[in-house]
Amino acid sequence: MDKYIEMIRIRFLMMLAYRTNYYTGILIYSINIGAYYFLWNAIYGDKQEIEGLSVLQMTTYVAVAWMARAFYFNNIDREMADEIKEGKVAVELIRPYSYLGMKTMQGLGEGLFRLLFFSVPGMVIVWLIFPIAFSAEPAVWLLFLVSITLSFFINTQINLLTGITTFFLFNNTGLIRAKRVVIDLFSGLLLPISFFPVWAQSIMGYLPFQGISYIPSMIFTNGFTRVEAIEALLFQAVWVLILFLPIHLLWTLAKKQLIIQGG
């Protein structure tokens, strides 16, 4: 266990060394939030609420969805693809830790760094510019924290799966890009899932993606009742467990057919 905590620490410190990049990052996210803020205001027009969300809740939803993305988002799929292509993965495999566990911990270190140095100050800046409602109930914050932790795991597991496909596809830059686009839409980052037509919602109920962005954001904006929130957390937790299965399967297959050239 110690070694994994050390991995989180090292990645955290590595990110700290290159922190200047993050100031512009906050600006980029703020610009995105701004664009959606104006867009949603125009969409609402004089309407009081759409699908149970008021304009104020919608603005909060957009802001928290983007800022939470900074926490759960990572590039470990691309890192894995590079390490596999360069053959570095061979060395990683003989080391005394689980490769996938190590990648997850690196992602977590990165996420924690961004949570502290990106999401929190970013949220303050966004709150100064746009009208955003923070919940005063500690229970909401607690549920939200549990929820984004689970969304980190779902997103990371999907990234691990995408990364492992490099063993079979050799070049999967296109797949990685396609995955990102699909997640932006189906996770609820761009649109709350409840805005989709009913048939689309029922399909998405069978997919893990809404556990990445929609659930934590709805919890944060008080868009869920307490019972709904608990159910949503269960939905996330179940998906975290289910996703272990394909990862384990693909990983075992990948190790069997791995060929390292040179090194």
Next chain:
Amino acid sequence: MFYFSMFFQYVAQYMKTRLEYRADLLVEIFSDLLFQAVNLIFIIVVFGHTQFLGGWSREEIIFIYGFFLVPYALFSAFFNIWDFNERYIVKGELDRILTRPIHSLFQIILERMELESLFGVFTGVGVMFYAGSKLGLTVSWYDPFVFVLFVVGGVLVYGGIFILLACISFWADARTSIMPMMYNIGNYGRYPVDIYNPVIRFILTWILPFAFVGVYPSAYFLGREEWYSYAFLTPLIGVVFFILSIFTWNEGVKKYRGAGN
């Protein structure tokens, strides 16, 4: 003439290298299509809850997006200079460029072509025709010419802004991450400017004129007469920004001292 033959030789080389990895090329075109589909889905889902967006209907917004795709595709195919600083200044690659007998900017454009992005032109025109037929728009004989003129204007606006940003690296060493930010700001131009507050509207019109790549020119085809004067400014703004950027580039190249050995 020499520039033309250089251009086609580079294109020929490019095709050869890309067609070597066909599967990869297909996946890339597919992921572009997916990205455009996601943007369209966004518009469609949103209009499931409202009739108008700042007074514009669903088909009009889709039309604007379709128009935007055309200059944007041309821009992404030829002006791939978002990593100019890292690729050319930091690594000293610009030294090599400057020894070549054609204009340095043209040389970089040739080297960094990504022709598969051109596929977006078809998507864009298809989307425009779809939305146009729903709106009952008719095409006059001069419309295709106006379209070409506006598209060129839009490409020049985009190209001009990004060249100007790339020029920053001639004067400042600092690694800039302004480029990705600009891609995001560019998205503002895809929606009617009347939904933004006056400051942003002013910026999108005169300072970072991304509105000229989406709303303004589309307004002409949509018959929105109140925006006609802006629509016809498109080529002019494009030319002004592009000339300004070339001028700045040339000044920058004069200042360039190399990055070491």
